[in-house]
Amino acid sequence: MKLLRLLSYFTIKLWFATALFPAFATAQTSLPYEQVFTNHSAIMLLIDPDSGSILDANQAAADFYGIDREKLRTMPIQDINQFTPDQVKAERQLAKQENRNFFIFRHKLSDGSIRTVEVHSTPVDYNGRLALLSIVHDISEDRERQEELRHYRFRLEELVDQKTAELSAAYKAGNYWMLGLIGTLGAFLALLSYLLLERYLAHKRLLQAEQRQREILFGTNVGTWEWNVQTGEAVFNQKWAEMLGFSLGELEPTSVETWHDRAHPDDLKQSREKLEEVFSGETDHYDCEVRMRHKNGKWVWVLDRGRVVEWTKDGKPLRMSGTHSDITRLKTSEEKVRQLAMTDYLTGLSNRAHFSQCLEQNVEIARLEGRKFALIVMDLDRFKPVNDSFGHPVGDDLLRVVAATIRKCTRHDDIVSRLGGDEFAIIITDYTDEKDALVCAERISDEISKPLEVMGNEVKIGVSIGIACYPDDADTAEALIKNADLAMYRAKKSSTKVAS
Numbered sequence: 443m444k445l446l447r448l449l450s451y452f453t454i455k456l457w458f459a460t461a462l463f464p465a466f467a468t469a470q471t472s473l474p475y476e477q478v479f480t481n482h483s484a485i486m487l488l489i490d491p492d493s494g495s496i497l498d499a500n501q502a503a504a505d506f507y508g509i510d511r512e513k514l515r516t517m518p519i520q521d522i523n524q525f526t527p528d529q530v531k532a533e534r535q536l537a538k539q540e541n542r543n544f545f546i547f548r549h550k551l552s553d554g555s556i557r558t559v560e561v562h563s564t565p566v567d568y569n570g571r572l573a574l575l576s577i578v579h580d581i582s583e584d585r586e587r588q589e590e591l592r593h594y595r596f597r598l599e600e601l602v603d604q605k606t607a608e609l610s611a612a613y614k615a616g617n618y619w620m621l622g623l624i625g626t627l628g629a630f631l632a633l634l635s636y637l638l639l640e641r642y643l644a645h646k647r648l649l650q651a652e653q654r655q656r657e658i659l660f661g662t663n664v665g666t667w668e669w670n671v672q673t674g675e676a677v678f679n680q681k682w683a684e685m686l687g688f689s690l691g692e693l694e695p696t697s698v699e700t701w702h703d704r705a706h707p708d709d710l711k712q713s714r715e716k717l718e719e720v721f722s723g724e725t726d727h728y729d730c731e732v733r734m735r736h737k738n739g740k741w742v743w744v745l746d747r748g749r750v751v752e753w754t755k756d757g758k759p760l761r762m763s764g765t766h767s768d769i770t771r772l773k774t775s776e777e778k779v780r781q782l783a784m785t786d787y788l789t790g791l792s793n794r795a796h797f798s799q800c801l802e803q804n805v806e807i808a809r810l811e812g813r814k815f816a817l818i819v820m821d822l823d824r825f826k827p828v829n830d831s832f833g834h835p836v837g838d839d840l841l842r843v844v845a846a847t848i849r850k851c852t853r854h855d856d857i858v859s860r861l862g863g864d865e866f867a868i869i870i871t872d873y874t875d876e877k878d879a880l881v882c883a884e885r886i887s888d889e890i891s892k893p894l895e896v897m898g899n900e901v902k903i904g905v906s907i908g909i910a911c912y913p914d915d916a917d918t919a920e921a922l923i924k925n926a927d928l929a930m931y932r933a934k935k936s937s938t939k940v941a942s
Contacts, residue, residue, distance in 0.1 A: 508552030665766035687737030706733035789845035797859035823904035
């Protein structure tokens with residue numbers, strides 16, 4: 443059976459070398475990739491080595507897992523493999539030390555059953571990208587046969603003991619007690635030697651496993667933790683301490699309070715809620731992003747993951763273990779993307795989407811705290827003639843000059859936005875009365891109405907401004923915008939450039 447699996451494995455690898463690396467093709471009659479991959483009887487998966495996403499799966503894989511191919515292509519391998527990331531690393535390290543080219547994993551099928559599988563993986567070029575071709579063999583029955591043999595061995599030992607006792611009784615009855623004694627003693631010594639050898643080998647395997655675990659933890663780039671939920675005792679590794687700029691000795695003795703004291707107060711509630719979901723059985727794992735205070739006073743983002751590994755007899759969580767990963771760079775990148783999504787590309791001001799979000803938030807805050815704020819909307823006058831006469835580059839630069847002028851005339855906390863075209867809006871976040879908003883609007887009108895130097899051209903434009911105040915003019919975001927627009931159109935039709 444093992445030989446057949448190996449022959450199948452090398453046959454598939456040879457085909458993929460031909461199908462995915464055309465330079466290795468030696469015949470014109472090779473079957474197309476889709477036909478061979480889809481219809482081959484071996485279970486095959488194509489996996490992205492970076493994300494763990496399943497890029498493709500053949501029909502044999504769909505039949506084995508009980509999941510159709512389309513759904514498999516949307517799943518990460520982590521949904522199937524029951525090993526934790528640390529267990530996967532440990533198995534890879536063990537395979538390397540034992541000089542074998544396959545891994546032993548536990549895969550979950552759609553019906554909830556768990557199968558022991560042997561996975562052979564090899565890198566391939568898949569549509570111009572690196573992927574892992576994983577060939578999966580179900581070896582559950584092999585493992586069951588090994589268990590049966592182990593049981594048979596123990597049963598055989600029991601029979602030997604029984605027969606030895608019977609022989610001893612027979613020899614004693616026949617006055618052959620000496621021979622029986624020698625036979626019994628020999629059997630006993632043989633069994634004792636076997637048990638001592640087994641104990642020695644088991645102890646050696648345990649020491650090797652502990653050594654592998656230490657090597658894996660030393661080589662990993664994440665912090666590890668173990669927490670006694672009932673006593674509060676906690677153990678962290680050196681990497682976790684280094685993540686926060688400390689040596690582990692500086693933080694010892696450690697407990698759950700060591701983590702609690704360094705976590706951002708605003709993130710503790712979320713962490714407690716997620717832990718309760720695990721303790722109540724709503725989910726089987728804890729996964730939370732928290733900020734941790736670095737030794738230099740700054741905050742670093744940490745992805746905190748873990749599972750309950752031991753429960754008390756009455757069903758309460760006893761021990762949890764997990765990892766800490768520094769995701770500060772990822773969160774910084776996400777924030778930059780979010781800022782780009784909320785920023786006007788031309789002027790660098792807040793865009794319409796961000797303006798709408800801020801206006802809704804200000805209405806809600808003002809309603810809860812009984813505060814006032816003002817909304818100013820404005821539209822440039824004579825902008826189109828400038829655009830038509832000097833061209834779009836000058837028009838774009840003019841909008842940038844106007845944006846800088848508006849920003850100069852407002853306070854730091856005021857929200858200045860470009861709504862599109864030559865329309866701008868300002869949220870005056872806190873003010874005493876309507877006069878504050880009028881003073882700001884008139885200052886903007888005076889500055890924009892002056893001749894402006896734009897790309898070596900002197901241009902002269904104007905601006906029409908409308909003001910609406912919360913809650914005097916309106917108490918919803920939609921109504922505020924409507925009333926401010928109406929005021930702006932009144933200003934545009936009159937000689938007064940500012941209206942409320």
